[in-house]
Amino acid sequence: MALLEIQNVSRRFGDFTAVDQVSIAIEAGEFFTLLGPSGCGKTTLLRMIAGFDLPDGGRILLNGEDLADRPPEERPVRTVFQSYALFPHMSVERNIAFPLQMARTPSAEIPAKVDAALEDVRLTGFGKRYPHELSGGQKQRVAVARALVTHPTVLLLDEPLAALDAKLREELQIELINLQKEVGITFVYVTHDQTEALALSHRIAVMNKGRVEQLDQPSKIYSFPTSRFVADFIGTCNLLEGSVTASNGGTVSVGVKGLGPVLVATSLATGMTVGPGASGAIALRPEKIRIAASTPHAGSDAASDTATENQFHGTVTDFLYLGDVTVYIVSTPQGCKLETLLANSGAGRAKFFEVGDAVEVSWSADAGHFIAP
Amino acid sequence: MPGTSSPHEAMTKRSKERVGKWLVSGPPLVYLLFFFAIPTLIMVLASFRTPGEFGGLAPLLEDGKLDLNLDSYIRFFTESVYAQIFVKSVWYALLTTLFCLLLAYPLAALIARSPKKYRDLLLLLVILPFWSNFLIRVYAWMIILGPNAAMARMVNGALAWFGHEPVPLLFSSFAVLICLVYVHLPFMVLPLYANLEKHDQALLDAAQDLGASGWQRFWRITFPLSLPGVYAGAALVFIPALGIFAIPDILGGPEDSLIGNVIKQQFLETRDWPFGSVLSIVLTIAALALAGLAAWVGRSQLGTPSSGAPARA
Numbered sequence: 001m002a003l004l005e006i007q008n009v010s011r012r013f014g015d016f017t018a019v020d021q022v023s024i025a026i027e028a029g030e031f032f033t034l035l036g037p038s039g040c041g042k043t044t045l046l047r048m049i050a051g052f053d054l055p056d057g058g059r060i061l062l063n064g065e066d067l068a069d070r071p072p073e074e075r076p077v078r079t080v081f082q083s084y085a086l087f088p089h090m091s092v093e094r095n096i097a098f099p100l101q102m103a104r105t106p107s108a109e110i111p112a113k114v115d116a117a118l119e120d121v122r123l124t125g126f127g128k129r130y131p132h133e134l135s136g137g138q139k140q141r142v143a144v145a146r147a148l149v150t151h152p153t154v155l156l157l158d159e160p161l162a163a164l165d166a167k168l169r170e171e172l173q174i175e176l177i178n179l180q181k182e183v184g185i186t187f188v189y190v191t192h193d194q195t196e197a198l199a200l201s202h203r204i205a206v207m208n209k210g211r212v213e214q215l216d217q218p219s220k221i222y223s224f225p226t227s228r229f230v231a232d233f234i235g236t237c238n239l240l241e242g243s244v245t246a247s248n249g250g251t252v253s254v255g256v257k258g259l260g261p262v263l264v265a266t267s268l269a270t271g272m273t274v275g276p277g278a279s280g281a282i283a284l285r286p287e288k289i290r291i292a293a294s295t296p297h298a299g300s301d302a303a304s305d306t307a308t309e310n311q312f313h314g315t316v317t318d319f320l321y322l323g324d325v326t327v328y329i330v331s332t333p334q335g336c337k338l339e340t341l342l343a344n345s346g347a348g349r350a351k352f353f354e355v356g357d358a359v360e361v362s363w364s365a366d367a368g369h370f371i372a373p
Numbered sequence: 374m375p376g377t378s379s380p381h382e383a384m385t386k387r388s389k390e391r392v393g394k395w396l397v398s399g400p401p402l403v404y405l406l407f408f409f410a411i412p413t414l415i416m417v418l419a420s421f422r423t424p425g426e427f428g429g430l431a432p433l434l435e436d437g438k439l440d441l442n443l444d445s446y447i448r449f450f451t452e453s454v455y456a457q458i459f460v461k462s463v464w465y466a467l468l469t470t471l472f473c474l475l476l477a478y479p480l481a482a483l484i485a486r487s488p489k490k491y492r493d494l495l496l497l498l499v500i501l502p503f504w505s506n507f508l509i510r511v512y513a514w515m516i517i518l519g520p521n522a523a524m525a526r527m528v529n530g531a532l533a534w535f536g537h538e539p540v541p542l543l544f545s546s547f548a549v550l551i552c553l554v555y556v557h558l559p560f561m562v563l564p565l566y567a568n569l570e571k572h573d574q575a576l577l578d579a580a581q582d583l584g585a586s587g588w589q590r591f592w593r594i595t596f597p598l599s600l601p602g603v604y605a606g607a608a609l610v611f612i613p614a615l616g617i618f619a620i621p622d623i624l625g626g627p628e629d630s631l632i633g634n635v636i637k638q639q640f641l642e643t644r645d646w647p648f649g650s651v652l653s654i655v656l657t658i659a660a661l662a663l664a665g666l667a668a669w670v671g672r673s674q675l676g677t678p679s680s681g682a683p684a685r686a
Binding site (some may be wrong): 050052071072073074077078079081083085086087088089098099102103146147150 | 573575576578579580581582583584585586589593594597598
């Protein structure tokens with residue numbers, strides 16, 4: 001049995017359904033992320049787990065016990081709020097001691113526990129400071145220490161890094177991963193930032209319009225999105241619309257407008273099989289496309305000689321130099337646009353191609369992923 | 374042109390800045406000078422002079438000598454009745470402040486938590502009494518507390534039930550106190566509301582999440598954070614309540630004279646201006662000292678100055 005079970009939970013506000021029949025089972029010790037755009041229901045779901053909001057339908061079970069009748073203060077669940085919500089009139093020490101006092105911890109034991117919590121978040125010596133004397137990153141760490149000091153069963157984190165700058169965010173992401181490993185407490189993390197979700201989580205539930213679109217490990221979600229929404233929301237993705245023209249074992253041929261037949265392996269991750277006639281889209285990540293200078297004696301535009309390779313000719317119409325990589329937009333003669341990515345590994349070279357260069361793009365059949373509508 | 378201005382230009386610029394500063398700080402200075410500093414100086418001077426034969430003040434220069442003495446101060450410190458009235462006045466003002474706080478806190482909290490569109494209306498209702506004359510409102514209490522009014526009948530009916538003699542509600546300390554509280558209540562509600570309205574709901578959510586019950590959330594979070602509002606309201610109620618004379622005059626009995634009544638008496642009836650000035654000065658100093666004490670206690674309790682240093686990025 002999973003530690004935290006969300007069973008068919010719904011929440012409506014008037015005509016608006018914020019959370020729509022969501023079922024998720026979260027295991028003990030897991031770093032689980034709810035990922036989605038604003039308004040997708042992830043924060044509402046988090047507030048229902050914390051107890052600040054109650055489901056209109058469905059149940060939330062913790063260790064097999066229904067939480068419906070337990071107010072927030074009686075749930076073994078703690079929240080790290082987006083604004084940190086540190087008590088401004090209390091020092092860091094007193095902030096962290098607060099939940100211990102509420103739990104009637106003998107006052108003789110409190111200082112040692114506070115010190116241990118401060119050490120966990122690497123803030124030893126900051127106990128006497130007041131929240132307004134701390135930087136954003138320090139406040140965030142105090143909020144985490146305060147939430148963890150009573151060793152809750154589940155720690156909920158509501159976009160805890162959203163207010164910090166990119167550099168600091170990366171640093172704290174690594175700290176959060178290590179901290180979670182160290183304390184072994186189940187983390188449920190809410191974010192709209194897909195890179196954050198991919199970097200931190202054991203599993204991710206991608207949410208859209210109150211529903212879970214896909215629930216899987218980060219690498220599966222990234223490589224094998226099961227819906228256009230997920231493909232589009234997580235990272236950058238070329239979506240090549242078309243319908244299946246031929247099927248051959250684990251590989252199908254999809255007729256893509258402006259490109260021609262494209263080979264896609266189907267049964268890789270999802271085990272989904274599609275027959276001829278099925279329409280959908282191929283999700284193809286830019287970094288999986290190889291790009292090379294066009295050679296005059298290259299073969300035809302059609303699906304190439306080998307059975308697992310796709311190869312097309314095109315022209316560079318745009319590029320974005322991003323430092324570590326360069327994004328090239330390649331257009332085929334029939335007007336299909338492909339976004340490709342090339343690492344700038346060559347020493348001293350800013351980029352390889354110019355606008356107008358004739359190039360050859362190619363990818364293997366298992367690089368793309370067919371999404372049925 | 375930057376960096377090439379001549380010394381002369383720099384000087385005119387500086388003098389322009391100086392003129393600007395005076396234009397900004399001048400009017401408030403003049404205002405304070407005329408309406409605060411000069412009247413206070415007149416009062417201080419008067420406290421050292423001799424009362425005139427027919428009231429007012431005796432001439433400042435008599436036989437070419439300045440007629441300044443400590444007679445009125447000596448009288449204040451030797452006749453204990455004035456100190457007693459002073460203590461009683463402070464006691465009444467403290468009681469008024471306490472009752473105002475107890476009544477105003479829930480009201481201010483309710484207004485601060487009500488839907489935004491109703492808040493202005495509710496605040497308007499709080500200050501609505503200001504639209505009618507102060508004395509009329511005090512006289513209204515004469516009717517409410519009068520022997521034939523419903524309230525007196527109810528109270529005395531209940532007392533008769535227990536075999537107690539009827540008591541007059543009017544012309545009593547009770548009447549004075551109830552009216553003092555009524556008159557000063559808005560001065561407590563407004564600063565409390567201004568403070569409570571700014572409270573961050575996330576802090577209460579966090580406290581609840583960390584295991585605090587409703588009472589614990591109030592005493593550990595809401596109340597400590599509202600202390601600046603409590604101190605502001607207490608000062609706004611305590612200081613005017615300390616010097617009030619109209620309410621004891623109208624609603625109080627002979628035993629309910631407060632320091633304000635005595636001061637009024639010295640100026641209007643006894644016509645002993647120097648002694649009235651002494652009482653006024655003592656009243657001002659007492660009020661300032663108590664307000665300063667409250668501010669000092671408030672600062673040390675909050676632990677941090679209210680204008681705390683901005684958080685480092």
